[in-house]
Amino acid sequence: MLQLPATSSAAEEIRFAISIPDVNRPSTTIAQKILQYAYARLGIKLDFIATPGVRAQAMWSSGQLDGIAARVIDGGLPDSIKISVPIVLEESVVYAIDKKFVVNGYDSLNPYLIGYISGFPYLEERLKNAPRKEHAPNLESLFRKLEAGRTEIAVESRFSSCLTHKLGFHNITMLEPSLEKVYGYHVLHIKHKQIAPALELVLKNMEKDGVIKNIQDEIMRDYMAQCS
The missing domain is CATH 3.40.190.10 (Periplasmic binding protein-like II)
Known part of the structure; x- marks a missing residue:
């Protein structure tokens, strides 16, 4: 004791x-x-x-x-x-709809308009050099923006794929490998x-x-x- x-x-x-x-x-x-x-x-x-x-x-x-x-x-x-x-x-991954590329660190995301959830210093730090990014207030908003074409890719946890299924966004796919663990x-x-x-x-x-x-x-x- x-x-x-x-x-x-x-x-x-x-x-x-x-x-x-x-x-x-x-x-x-x-x-x-x-x-x-x-x-x-x-x-x-x-x-x-x-x-x-x-x-x-x-x-x-x-x-x-x-x-x-x-x-x-x-x-x-x-x-x-x-x-x-x-x-x-936590394992950060990239979500996309019609973008197919080999994920190789955060710099490999620079050609795309990146969606992410605001308010998390970890992601703010990782994406500070990204030329084009669009923040969302929460996870559902993040995926709705991606599905609507308002962003080209999204960065989130691997486990957030659960919500894409619940929202019926079966066209949203997770790219491999992960950005980092x-x-x-x-x-x-x-x-x-x-x-x-x-x-x-x-x-x-x-x-x-x-x-x-x-x-x-x-x-x-x-x-x-x-x-x-």
Whole structure:
């Protein structure tokens, strides 16, 4: 049994930002479930705040957050502690209708008008040099713009193909290979540095015992079952 650091209270509740759930994203659910399990071991309750990534950074700077549930990019977040155990995996892919080309990194997208969802610093960074791009407020809007010809390609998670089936956009295809695979890590504000060692140990034990993989697999099975 892990001892909760003396500076924390068993009744404590801390606030984490999590990606805004414009649709049911498996990575969002996975991060929540893993962290709820881990923090329960420490006697700490969690309050998840759904917000776009850009607003999460503003809330972080103003001291309104205790952590970020899962973050896939390093840097740009002062006074933060990254917990070294990966808890989510995201795979960025290209969606298209009548465009066929070999995907070879983000620069290979430059000839096309690229659609993407705004508010995610990860994508903003990756597409900063793209000469032509069009943002969308949410995933459904992203695919509707692509289907209507308002964009030529779209960049999103591999698992977002689920929504194209639900919307009936069977002409939207996913190009291979993927742009990249990235791991997401939990981030704590430095004001909670006393929690970090115990939390890291909990997550390492969860990884070693297969708990993290079991949570990931269970959520992915449920997600894929409702995709058709």
